[in-house]
Amino acid sequence: MQRKTLTVAGIKTAGLDEGTFEGYASVFDNVDSAGDIVRRGAFTKALGADQVVPLLWEHQAHDPRAFVGEVVEARETAEGLAIKGRFDLDTEQGAAAYRQVKGRRVTGLSIGYYVTKARRTDAGNELLDLDLAEISVVSRPANDRALVGAVKSAAGTPTAAARSALARTRHRLVKSALTEGTPMPLTARLERLTKGRDEQLALADSIIAGAEELKRDLTADEAADVEAATEKAADLDTQIKAAKADDDVLRAASDLAGAVGTPGAGDGTTDASGRLALTGRAGKAAAARIVKAIPERTRGVKALTAGATTSTILDSTVYNEGRPPTSLLDVLTTRTVTPTYSFLRQTTRTLNAAPVATGATKPTSPLTVTPVDGKLEVIAHISEQIPHYVLSDNTNLEQFVADEMLFGLHRAVEYQVLNGDGEGANLEGILETSGVIVQAFATNILTSIRKAITTLEAGGYSPQVLAISAADWEALELLSVTSGATDVRGLPVDAVTRKLFGVQAVVSNVLPAKTAALISNGAVAVDTDGNIETVWSDAVADDFAKNYVRCRVEGRFGVSVFRPAGIVKISTAAA
Incomplete structure (x- = not known):
C-alpha cells in the first residue's frame, strides 16, 4: 500500500457536528515530490464501491486502537478528493485525535491506497485509478508541496479567512x-x-x-x-x-578522473562521461543513421560506392528521474578512450584511522592500486543477404534491419561487459574480474540481495544498480509474506521506477542462470572509442552479381573495473 500526505491548513470543525471535520485528502493535477500526479476520476471506482473508509491515526493499521473514526462523505471536486470525517468520540483515542485536530495542532491528512491504473508521461507518473484503503490523520505532513483547500464556505468556495490561512x-x-x-x-x-x-x-x-x-x-x-x-x-x-x-x-x-587518470593524455583524446546510446531515443537516432547509410542504388538511384556511416554513441540525453532504464548500459558510466589504454584498479582497502597520542606513530591504511592495461576489442556482426529490390521496395524493412542490428550489438556488448572471460578477443567482464565479492544464496532471493546491499554499505560503498534476469525479477515480485516478503512492509519493490530497497534494478537477459550483480557507484566504466561504424555493401562474395546487399554494424569496446570490492556477484537460488 502506498501513501500520500497533504497539509490540511484551516481544517474546518466550527459549525459542524461535534467530532466531525471537513478537508481535502488528495489534490488533483499537482506533481508531488515523488513525481506522481493524481488525475481527476482516480477515485471514481473506489467511491462507487459503497464501502466504509476507516479514519486512522498515523497509518497504524496494525493497532485496533488507532482506528479513530470513519469517512462519512467523500466526493471528487475540481480541486481534489473532498471528505467529511467523523471521529469516534466514544473511544479515548478518537476523542484525543479530535481535540488535536480541533486545536490545529495536527494539520495533515494522508491517504493509503493501491494503484490499479497508472501512466508514465513527460509530466510525471499519472495515477488514473486508485483503490482507497484508508485515510489517516497525521501530525507531520510528508508532502509540503500539495496544499489542501480544506476550509469551505456554504457556497462551496474557500472563505477569505480560510484562503488567508491556507496561503x-x-x-x-x-x-x-x-x-x-x-x-x-x-x-x-x-x-x-x-x-x-x-x-x-x-x-x-x-x-x-x-x-x-x-x-x-x-x-x-x-x-x-x-x-x-x-x-x-x-x-x-x-x-x-x-x-x-x-x-x-x-x-x-x-x-x-583525477583518481584513475585520464586516458590518452597529451594526444588530443578527451575523456567524456555518458552512456552508450544503443537504447531509447538515442538508439532510434542511431538506427536512422544506419538507414541513411544504405547505398542509394538500393533506393532506386544509381551509385558507384558502398554506403557507410560512423555514429557517435555517447548519449547526451537528459533522463527524467523515475523512469526505469531498460538496459545495464543505460546506467553504467561510459568513457571515451584510445584503442590501448590503462587504468588503476584498487586491490586493497584497509582503513586504519584512529586517535593517536602525542609522539605516537600514526597508523597506516593500505590503499593499494594496480595499473591495468586495457584494449578496445571489436564487437561486430553482419546481416544476411538482402535482395536489392526487396530493400528498395520496403522502406519499413530498412528500419527493421537497422533496429535489429543495433539490438544485436547492444546485447553482445552487455554480455561481454558482464560475462566476458578475457580470453582471445573477449573482454574481461565484471563477473569474471578477480576480487569481486560473492554473495551465496541465503534463504530466498530477496534475502540474498538484501545481504549483498548490506555488504556494500558496510564497506562504505553506495549501491548504484542491480542487474537481474527477467526470471529472477519475476520470482522476486511473486514473493508472498510467507515465502520471503518482509512481514511489516511487504515486498520492498517500487514497480513504477523498478527499484528494490531503493536501488535501481535493471533486467538483463544475458546474465548466467541463478545470478545477479550489484554494482556500486564508480566501480565500473564501459570503454569505447565513441563510434559505431555501419557499412552497407554488395562487395561480398558474389552479392554484386546476384543483386544482394548486406549491412555490417560494429564498434570497439572495453571494460574498466576500478573497484572489484564495490561489486557483488549474487546467487539468487540454491545450487
Whole structure:
C-alpha cells in the first residue's frame, strides 16, 4: 500500500457536528515530490464501491486502537478528493485525535491506497485509478508541496479567512523546507536561482508581515500574491536542487578522473562521461543513421560506392528521474578512450584511522592500486543477404534491419561487459574480474540481495544498480509474506521506477542462470572509442552479381573495473 500526505491548513470543525471535520485528502493535477500526479476520476471506482473508509491515526493499521473514526462523505471536486470525517468520540483515542485536530495542532491528512491504473508521461507518473484503503490523520505532513483547500464556505468556495490561512501555512511550510539544507551557491547558475527564490520569499514575507501588523487576515488579492510568490519560490528551489545535482555529478566525474587518470593524455583524446546510446531515443537516432547509410542504388538511384556511416554513441540525453532504464548500459558510466589504454584498479582497502597520542606513530591504511592495461576489442556482426529490390521496395524493412542490428550489438556488448572471460578477443567482464565479492544464496532471493546491499554499505560503498534476469525479477515480485516478503512492509519493490530497497534494478537477459550483480557507484566504466561504424555493401562474395546487399554494424569496446570490492556477484537460488 502506498501513501500520500497533504497539509490540511484551516481544517474546518466550527459549525459542524461535534467530532466531525471537513478537508481535502488528495489534490488533483499537482506533481508531488515523488513525481506522481493524481488525475481527476482516480477515485471514481473506489467511491462507487459503497464501502466504509476507516479514519486512522498515523497509518497504524496494525493497532485496533488507532482506528479513530470513519469517512462519512467523500466526493471528487475540481480541486481534489473532498471528505467529511467523523471521529469516534466514544473511544479515548478518537476523542484525543479530535481535540488535536480541533486545536490545529495536527494539520495533515494522508491517504493509503493501491494503484490499479497508472501512466508514465513527460509530466510525471499519472495515477488514473486508485483503490482507497484508508485515510489517516497525521501530525507531520510528508508532502509540503500539495496544499489542501480544506476550509469551505456554504457556497462551496474557500472563505477569505480560510484562503488567508491556507496561503500563510503553505508559505510557512515551503519556506521551512527551502531554508533547511539549502545548498550554498557555487556557480553563477545557482546564484541566479537562489537570488530569485529568496526575492519571492521576501515578497511573500512582506505581505504577510503587513497583514500581521494590522492584526487582520490577508485580503483575496494579498492571498493570491502570497500563493503566486510561494509557488515561484518552490519552483526555483526545485531548479536549485537539480543544478546542485548536476554540479555533484560533474564534481564526482572530475574526482574519478583525477583518481584513475585520464586516458590518452597529451594526444588530443578527451575523456567524456555518458552512456552508450544503443537504447531509447538515442538508439532510434542511431538506427536512422544506419538507414541513411544504405547505398542509394538500393533506393532506386544509381551509385558507384558502398554506403557507410560512423555514429557517435555517447548519449547526451537528459533522463527524467523515475523512469526505469531498460538496459545495464543505460546506467553504467561510459568513457571515451584510445584503442590501448590503462587504468588503476584498487586491490586493497584497509582503513586504519584512529586517535593517536602525542609522539605516537600514526597508523597506516593500505590503499593499494594496480595499473591495468586495457584494449578496445571489436564487437561486430553482419546481416544476411538482402535482395536489392526487396530493400528498395520496403522502406519499413530498412528500419527493421537497422533496429535489429543495433539490438544485436547492444546485447553482445552487455554480455561481454558482464560475462566476458578475457580470453582471445573477449573482454574481461565484471563477473569474471578477480576480487569481486560473492554473495551465496541465503534463504530466498530477496534475502540474498538484501545481504549483498548490506555488504556494500558496510564497506562504505553506495549501491548504484542491480542487474537481474527477467526470471529472477519475476520470482522476486511473486514473493508472498510467507515465502520471503518482509512481514511489516511487504515486498520492498517500487514497480513504477523498478527499484528494490531503493536501488535501481535493471533486467538483463544475458546474465548466467541463478545470478545477479550489484554494482556500486564508480566501480565500473564501459570503454569505447565513441563510434559505431555501419557499412552497407554488395562487395561480398558474389552479392554484386546476384543483386544482394548486406549491412555490417560494429564498434570497439572495453571494460574498466576500478573497484572489484564495490561489486557483488549474487546467487539468487540454491545450487
